[in-house]
Amino acid sequence: MTIYLTNLKRLFKNKINLLFIIVLPIIFMIIAFSGSNGTEAxxxxxxxxxxxxxxxxxxxxxxxxxxxxxxxxxxxxxxxxxxxxxxxxxxxxxxxxxxxxxxxxxxxxxxxxxxxxxxxxxxxxxxxxxxxxxxxxxxxxxxxxxxxxxxxxxxxxxxxxxxxxDKGEGNKSKTSAALGFIVLNMLFLTTSTTNMLIKDKEKNLFTRYFTTPLTRGRYIVENLLSFLTISVFQVILFFSFMKYLFKFNLGDTPFSILGLFMIFAVFTVSLGLFIATHSNDLRQSGAISALINIPFAMLGGCFWPREIMPSFLKRVSEFIPTTWINVASSEVLYGESLAYVMNYILLLLGISVVLLLLSVRKLRNND
Missing domain, CATH: 3.40.1710 (abc type-2 transporter like fold)
Incomplete structure (x- = not known):
């Protein structure tokens, strides 16, 4: 597990990653927590x-x-x-x-x-x-x-x-806003961490790795595990903050919402890996990430409720993964079961598998 452990050390030493993992979630939750005290009747x-x-x-x-x-x-x-x-x-x-x-x-x-x-x-x-x-x-x-x-x-x-x-400390509208910010943060963190693959190529580490007994399959698996570990750690940290620090109302089945975000973590890792493997350098990766993440966040309801968007944009947003996680988590928050949102779960898992397969194929064919 050399690559796995090395990646974790590199990720936690990077100040930008720590900003995404710890600092920004707290800022976003403070915004969500303080922004809805006077809920309109x-x-x-x-x-x-x-x-x-x-x-x-x-x-x-x-x-x-x-x-x-x-x-x-x-x-x-x-x-x-x-x-x-x-x-x-x-x-x-x-x-x-x-x-x-x-x-x-x-x-x-x-x-x-x-x-x-x-x-x-x-x-x-x-x-x-x-x-x-x-x-x-x-x-x-x-x-x-x-x-x-x-x-x-x-x-x-x-x-x-x-x-x-929907009043005071148990305000579910605050929770929905905070969950939207979490979705946004997960997108940017994962696309940032998976850029390590590009750095490996630029420093010629990618080629040097395979002069050792390390196989491409093991390299891919250990990278995936390291990125997924960071993303899962981030989700657990988010929910710990929400539950114990800010006292958000997570509904009757908080572990169901946690499970949904674990699934979304798989998607974000898949997306980040896809962008990293199909980019020639960090500049191109950053541009592609911005072109994907920002529209995803805007259309998916991370910044504002989808209900206020024009009908055309709402129809477009139905095909966006951030919409699937935001709608699914909101439904579960207000009392629905995971079975009720199973179509969103299957969509997230399906697109994750497709992105992973395309990324693995690109890595295996990379010279």
Whole structure:
């Protein structure tokens, strides 16, 4: 493991690499941590077609989660497109009587595709309506008994206090911003560290290595392992900072998010290796890295939410690996499982394999 250990020493001695590994992540997390203290309230449009005591009570409850705008259904689409509202709810006519009579009904809802801003209100409504349906099931069709059950539920021993998951230290919007910065940092660190292959060629070390018993296959494997070790170390360091230093809310399954970033580490190593093996010198490698990393970061949502981009750019961004990791990590952060984002995982692994194969082929054919 001579190449592996030598690479690790070279990487940790380089001040620029230490800047990417330690200093920049802390700076980015401070920005994310301090930049969202005053989270803007959710803007929720409600269309009440039922106009019952229950629908009024439901609207009052929704007001505790954000700013409620009583609107017409015809205005919902334009309001969402123009970012005037984050989420829209339509309470259909006969809604509460259908629940009392045991029918499986639900609210009609609208939101911007892939937006997670309204996740807290959606989770609240799901839980609240599930409990309401349980009360209806024991009221046996009696409207009077149903409303008695609701009153007992809200004021009695089953009263639940709901708090926004997007406030203070547990703010998930801060976590999403920090994860975007981590993606950006991983891109630049890996493309920087893999430039050691170019330095080996420029110093003629690449040729001298093979005057020893070292084989090309071993050289490739040990380089890959050293780059991957640095990237994995960086991910663990990131998450340790987030968990113990900044106290970010990493959701209910933080290890799932950690696993996603381990997979993304494989991608960044593959990308960095591909750039290094297909560049003639450090200047060319730097230019290619900038042309790839900066657009990847911008289109993938590392600097700003993808929802604010024009539709054309959003469609283009769907083919960008940084979009896959940012969307997948955000979905898991807000409660989805790894199985739910499996398509993004497979895309990241697939493109990583392709880039690795092309890089290995180039290294093996390098004179």
């Amino acid at each position: 959710l803007k929720i449009a409600v269309v009440d077609k039922d106009k019952t005591a229950f629908s009024n009570k439901l609207i009052e409850n929704i007001k505790t989660k954000g700013t409620v705008i009583l609107d017409n259904e015809e205005n919902i689409q334009n309001s969402l497109v123009n970012n005037d509202i984050d989420y829209a709810i339509v309470i259909p006519k006969g809604f509460i009587m259908d629940i009392i009579n045991g029918k499986d009904v639900s609210l009609e809802s609208y939101e911007v595709k892939e937006g997670n801003a309204a996740m807290s209100i959606k989770l609240y409504l799901d839980g609240y309506l599930n409990n309401i349906k349980k009360i209806a099931s024991v009221s046996k069709g009696s409207e009077e008994e149903f409303y008695k059950g609701i009153k007992y539920y809200e004021e009695g021993s089953y009263k639940v206090q709901y708090e926004s998951v």
